[in-house]
Amino acid sequence: MEAARHFQGSWLCVGDWPAPGKRAALLRVSAAPSPLGGVSLSAIAASSRSAKVFRVNCTAAAAAGEQLEEEVLPDKLREIVSLFAAVRDQRAAYEQLMHYAKRLPPLPDEHRTDANKVVGCVSRVWVRAYLGDHGKVFYEADSDSILTKGLAALLVEGLSGSRPREIVRLTPAFFHMLGLKQSLTPARTSGFYNMFRLMQKKALEMEMDSSAGSSPATAAVLASPKESDDARSAATPAAPAASAATRSPSTIAESSPPATSRSVAIEKKLQEALAPTVLEVEDVSHQHAGHAAVRGTTGGETHFNVKVVAAEFEGQSVVKRHRRVYQLLEDELKSGLHALSIVAKAPSELG
Amino acid sequence: MAALGLGFIALHGRPRACAAASSAPAAAAAPPVLGDVTRPHFPILDQTVNGCKLVYLDNAATSQKPVAVLDKLKDYYSVYNSNVHRGIHALSAKATEAYEVARQKVANFINAETYREIVFTRNATEAINLVAFTWGLSTLREGDEVILSVAEHHSNIVPWQIVAQKTGASLKYVTLTEDETLNVEELKGLFTKKTKLVSLHHVSNTLGSINPMQDIIRYAHDHGAKVLVDACQSVPHMTVDVRGLDADFLVFSSHKMCGPTGIGVLYGKHDMLMAMPPFLGGGEMISDVFLNHSTYADPPLRFEAGTPAIAEAIGLGAAIDYLSNLGMDNIHAYEVELSKYLYSKLSSVSGVRIYGPKSGSERAALCAFNVEGIHPTDLSTFLDQQHGVAVRSGHHCTQPLHRHLGINASARASLYFYNTKREVDAFIDALNDTIGFFS
Numbered sequence: 137m138e139a140a141r142h143f144q145g146s147w148l149c150v151g152d153w154p155a156p157g158k159r160a161a162l163l164r165v166s167a168a169p170s171p172l173g174g175v176s177l178s179a180i181a182a183s184s185r186s187a188k189v190f191r192v193n194c195t196a197a198a199a200a201g202e203q204l205e206e207e208v209l210p211d212k213l214r215e216i217v218s219l220f221a222a223v224r225d226q227r228a229a230y231e232q233l234m235h236y237a238k239r240l241p242p243l244p245d246e247h248r249t250d251a252n253k254v255v256g257c258v259s260r261v262w263v264r265a266y267l268g269d270h271g272k273v274f275y276e277a278d279s280d281s282i283l284t285k286g287l288a289a290l291l292v293e294g295l296s297g298s299r300p301r302e303i304v305r306l307t308p309a310f311f312h313m314l315g316l317k318q319s320l321t322p323a324r325t326s327g328f329y330n331m332f333r334l335m336q337k338k339a340l341e342m343e344m345d346s347s348a349g350s351s352p353a354t355a356a357v358l359a360s361p362k363e364s365d366d367a368r369s370a371a372t373p374a375a376p377a378a379s380a381a382t383r384s385p386s387t388i389a390e391s392s393p394p395a396t397s398r399s400v401a402i403e404k405k406l407q408e409a410l411a412p413t414v415l416e417v418e419d420v421s422h423q424h425a426g427h428a429a430v431r432g433t434t435g436g437e438t439h440f441n442v443k444v445v446a447a448e449f450e451g452q453s454v455v456k457r458h459r460r461v462y463q464l465l466e467d468e469l470k471s472g473l474h475a476l477s478i479v480a481k482a483p484s485e486l487g
Numbered sequence: 488m489a490a491l492g493l494g495f496i497a498l499h500g501r502p503r504a505c506a507a508a509s510s511a512p513a514a515a516a517a518p519p520v521l522g523d524v525t526r527p528h529f530p531i532l533d534q535t536v537n538g539c540k541l542v543y544l545d546n547a548a549t550s551q552k553p554v555a556v557l558d559k560l561k562d563y564y565s566v567y568n569s570n571v572h573r574g575i576h577a578l579s580a581k582a583t584e585a586y587e588v589a590r591q592k593v594a595n596f597i598n599a600e601t602y603r604e605i606v607f608t609r610n611a612t613e614a615i616n617l618v619a620f621t622w623g624l625s626t627l628r629e630g631d632e633v634i635l636s637v638a639e640h641h642s643n644i645v646p647w648q649i650v651a652q653k654t655g656a657s658l659k660y661v662t663l664t665e666d667e668t669l670n671v672e673e674l675k676g677l678f679t680k681k682t683k684l685v686s687l688h689h690v691s692n693t694l695g696s697i698n699p700m701q702d703i704i705r706y707a708h709d710h711g712a713k714v715l716v717d718a719c720q721s722v723p724h725m726t727v728d729v730r731g732l733d734a735d736f737l738v739f740s741s742h743k744m745c746g747p748t749g750i751g752v753l754y755g756k757h758d759m760l761m762a763m764p765p766f767l768g769g770g771e772m773i774s775d776v777f778l779n780h781s782t783y784a785d786p787p788l789r790f791e792a793g794t795p796a797i798a799e800a801i802g803l804g805a806a807i808d809y810l811s812n813l814g815m816d817n818i819h820a821y822e823v824e825l826s827k828y829l830y831s832k833l834s835s836v837s838g839v840r841i842y843g844p845k846s847g848s849e850r851a852a853l854c855a856f857n858v859e860g861i862h863p864t865d866l867s868t869f870l871d872q873q874h875g876v877a878v879r880s881g882h883h884c885t886q887p888l889h890r891h892l893g894i895n896a897s898a899r900a901s902l903y904f905y906n907t908k909r910e911v912d913a914f915i916d917a918l919n920d921t922i923g924f925f926s
Contacts, residue, residue, distance in 0.1 A: 227873060227924075234925070258864045258881070260895065280895065281862035282925060321868065 209310060210302050213294030220290075220314040229316055233286030240289040243278035254334050257327035259284045263292075265338035267346060272297050273339045277331075283320070287328050290314075291335060300343035304336050398437040398468060405464050406444055413483055414445035420477075438474040443481075450482040505539030506874045506917035507910070521821040522907035525813065528553040529905050539875030542910050542917075547692045547720060547853050547901035548879055549742045552806070556745060559805035563798045571797055572771060572788075586797050589804030590787070593752055596807045597737065598728040604760065606753040606787040607800055611719050612642035614738035614753035615686070617790060618715055619646035621763040622736075627683060629655030634677050634685045634712075636661040636669055638694060638888045643686055643717045656683070662891065668696040668844045675706055682712045689727070690720035693885045693899065694843030695826070695850040697721070704733050713759070719743055720851060723810075723903070725819040729754050741799065746806035750799035753790070760786035767792035818904045825902050825911070826852035832915045833900070838922065842892060853901035855883065858918075861925045863898035869924060874917035 209217065223229045247264045254261040259281030268274045274296045277288035295303055308329050320328070403417050418441040442461065449457045457480035462469065465476065526532060529551045534541050543551065563585070569578035571586045587602070594602045608614040623646075627633070633647055637660050651658050661674040669687070685707045690697050704714045715736040721727050723744035729737050737754040741747060755763075765772055765783050769792035774782040783789050810818065830846040833839055838859040844850060857863060867880035880898045882889045889895065900914060 230869065230872075230924070259862055281864045283865045283868060284862075321871075324864075324868070 209306070210295065210298040212297065213310065216290060216294045217310050217313050220316065223315065230283065233283055233290070233316075235286075236289035236293070237282045237285035240277065240285060240292060243276050247276065248278070254327065254331045256330045257284065258321075258323045259327075261285075261288055261327065261331060263288065263331060263334050263338065265335065265342060267342050268297070271299060271343075271346065273300055273303060273342055275335060275338075284324070284327060287316075287324075288331055291328075291331060295335060295339075298339075300339040303339040304343075306332075306336070308332050398473065399440065402440060402442065402465060402468060406442070406461070409464050410444060410446040410448055410460075412444045412446040414443065414486075416441070416443040418442075438472060439477075440473065440475075441477045441479075443479040445481045445483055445486060447483055449480055450484065452482075454480070506876065506920065507540040507542050507913040520907065521813065521817060521904050522825075522910075525553070525905045526907075528555070528809075530554065532905065536875040536877070537872050539873075540913075542874070542876045542913050544900040544902060544906065544910070544914060545877050545879050546903035546906070547743070547883075547899065549748070550723065550745050550903055551905065552745055552747065552802075553809050555809050556747065556802050556805045560747060560798055560802045563801050568798070570794055582797055585801045585804075586795065589800040589807075592804045592807045596811070597722065597754060598730050599754055600730065601757065603785070603787055604754055604757050606755065606760070606790045607795055608738075608751045608753050608790075609749060609796070610742070610751035611717065611738040611740040612751075614751050615642055615715070615717070616646045617753055617766045618736050618738075618755070619650045621766050621790075622713075622759065623647070623650040623684075624654065625764055627651070627654040627656040630681055631656040631683045632659055632677075632679060632681045633657070634659050634661065634674065634682060634687075636674075636687055637891045638663065638669065638691050638696075638885060639686070639688055640692060640717065640719070641884045641886065643688065643715075644887065647686065660887075661687075663694075666844045666848075667694055667842055667892075668848070669698050671699065671703065674703065678707070678710045678712065680711075682707075682710060684713050684715065686715040686717070688717045688720070690718075690724070690851045691843065691885075691888075692720050692853070692901075693855045693883050693888055693897070695853050695855070696843050697849055697851065700732050700734070708733065720853075724822055724851065726815040735759055741803040741806065744803075744806055745809060746803040747799045750796045750803050752803075755786070757786070760790070763790075765792075766790050769793045771795070813904065821904055822852040822902065823849065825906060825908065826850050828908050829854055829900065829902060829911050832911055833918075836915065836918060836922070839918075842897065851901075852903070852906075853899060855897045855899040857894060857897050858922055861922065863896050865925060866898050866918075866921055869921045870914075870917050874913070874920070876914050876917045878914075 220229070220232065223232055243262055243264065248262045252262040252264050254263060257279075259279055261279040261281075261284055262277060264276045265273055266276075275292040277285070277292050279285040279288055311325070311328060311332070399417050399419050403415060406412065406415055406417075419437060419439075420441055421438045444461065448460075452460075458478050461476065461478050461480060465473065469476075531551050532541060532543055563582075567578050567581040567585070569576070569582040571579065571583040574580065574583070590605050590607065591602045593599075593605045599605060606614070606617070608617060627650065631654070633651065633656055635644060635647060635658055647658055650656070659677050661677060662670055664670045669691075674685075685703065687698060687700070687703065689700050700714075700716055704716075707714045713735040715738070716732065716734045718727055718737050718739045720743070722739040727737075734754070735756050736759065738752065740751040741749075763786070767790075768781075771794070772784050772789050772792045774784050826849075827846055829852060830841065830850060833854050833856060834841055834846075836858075839856050840859070841854050841856045843855070858866060863880035867878050870876040870878055878898050878900045881896050883897070883899055889897065902911075
């Protein structure tokens with residue numbers, strides 16, 4: 137609860153920032169040990185009561201909108217945003233962008249790789265990230281279009297020197313506050329969005345590379361990011377502009393807090409027996425608290441969602457796969473695990 | 488400019504002047520040109536965009552529609568909308584007649600021998616696909632050759648790639664002369680005994696070049712090959728005579744010639760169409776349907792499955808009436824003037840590089856160009872946002888051509904008979920302002 141109050145101002149909002157008044161979609165928080173480091177939100181996730189409070193806070197935060205964003209913008213970005221917001225004339229806004237573009241040093245050819253290319257831009261844009269002192273992320277960028285280069289420069293100056301977790305938890309909402317949207321075509325706006333998402337993705341990659349000892353489950357989860365299938369939130373589709381390449385920061389599926397014994401045990405057993413390429417174990421017990429079957433069972437850990445992708449499943453019927461999983465988790469099922477929701481696929485079946 | 492830290496500069500507010508406003512209307516003494524006469528027919532052109540008068544110079548992408556066409560569309564839906572061909576009742580009879588009259592108008596417009604040679608499609612792209620997937624799949628064998636050019640629109644490349652892959656035929660691409668026009672000599676040299684088809688643009692949407700289709704077709708026929716003419720940029724702007732050209736196939740779209748979107752035309756010589764298997768299957772294109780087989784209608788209906796775009800066809804008919812009323816030769820003559828004016832004004836702006844032939848040989852009234860040091864997208868953004876001038880930027884569906892020219896993208900201004908020299912002036916003024924800004 138303490139953590140919830142402390143982090144009330146900082147949500148990881150997945151997918152599009154909602155319109156004012158609308159509930160935020162798919163609010164997910166990575167549990168510790170999270171690659172975002174240091175943020176012990178797992179305690180909240182584990183308990184059903186906090187989870188409910190968590191959700192209510194999120195709705196209120198969505199309505200609060202801009203005030204919320206100011207709290208979480210890195211300092212430099214916040215200054216740039218407020219300076220741009222004050223520019224009245226559209227032509228002046230272009231001049232400003234151009235000035236930014238001119239300040240940006242050109243990107244050496246060796247960094248103009250496909251991995252650094254922003255997908256879905258009307259012009260060519262490259263973004264490169266590297267880790268500097270104290271685990272902070274620094275960016276370099278370039279483009280053959282000067283207005284796009286200006287936008288890239290804006291992001292580079294605004295985000296460089298921040299920690300990965302600060303960058304990853306940002307939403308693109310600050311773009312509205314720049315006041316540039318009406319000065320740029322929808323194609324360019326979506327290009328800016330894609331640039332931003334790529335920079336977030338790269339920040340996350342930096343963090344992943346540098347953090348040691350992530351649990352196998354978390355690492356596996358992040359290796360194959362997908363839209364979370366949390367039943368309790370209404371999922372909104374990813375913004376049409378966002379390409380697959382830039383989706384990962386916003387689609388970190390929740391893994392059960394490894395601190396709890398049962399989810400660890402489940403993961404361990406499935407990991408050892410199946411050597412899966414993807415393994416996601418999610419404690420959704422709080423959704424079922426109050427069910428007749430569960431009443432009286434203490435400590436939660438009664439309902440789990442399991443997604444597992446393993447070569448062993450190739451050619452097997454769904455029934456057979458599910459039987460296998462149940463068989464592996466026999467002990468759990470006998471000792472209070474009430475229900476498993478299983479998604480079991482073979483590697484060739486992933487979309 | 489004072490630096491405010493964080494890269495911010497103290498900006499001097501400059502009042503913005505729209506380029507279109509500053510180019511005043513011509514003196515009353517000058518006789519009205521086609522652009523002035525027709526302007527009132529196109530109310531859409533009479534609007535402001537981003538605070539400036541709209542200057543619409545993207546006609547190669549799509550054209551505007553005159554009130555006559557809009558009225559005809561509304562008329563259809565308000566008065567006699569009904570499904571065609573099978574109905575007996577009054578509305579259906581009227582709709583069918585209007586639809587088939589439109590077909591006859593198209594036939595007359597391009598001097599086809601009979602209405603049976605006119606197939607309505609969704610657009611020119613679909614028309615090319617129709618030929619590729621029916622004539623192409625049934626005629627082309629492994630080792631056969633199809634000649635295209637590096638300057639083709641994607642719609643005249645991709646269907647052939649797909650069909651070539653399926654049949655084992657191969658594609659050959661003619662390149663350009665130094666003049667940046669189709670290299671006709673090279674084309675002639677590409678013919679072999681295996682050449683079955685030549686599929687080429689009549690007028691290039693990027694280079695503005697006009698190909699000698701009559702000569703090319705004669706040469707192709709002498710070598711036993713058929714010819715498909717992509718007439719998307721020619722039919723709207725000049726008289727095109729399919730029998731004069733002796734084209735085997737010819738395609739064009741309604742929306743580039745003052746007609747509605749959603750309808751295009753495939754012209755095919757009657758004997759060619761008769762020999763082609765169906766494209767899409769379903770109602771309208773059949774004769775009799777049994778459980779284990781069906782028999783097919785004769786062309787053109789054989790290639791028109793399902794309920795057609797009835798209103799759109801009638802709208803195209805109305806567009807043809809409108810254009811014929813103005814006179815295609817008048818339109819062409821006016822556009823030749825406009826083309827020369829556009830080219831000369833644009834080429835006199837320093838740093839501008841226009842693609843395609845110099846103005847000596849006839850050019851279509853369009854210019855794809857680049858300005859040194861400025862990305863075409865920045866250019867067109869600024870032209871639009873600051874001056875209301877609408878041009879296109881990108882690759883104009885001719886990526887291979889752009890690659891051949893060694894560029895990524897270009898900007899393109901393309902005119903139609905309702906544009907005026909004044910608008911060209913406005914464009915040039917806006918361009919100068921844009922270049923000044925980005926330099």
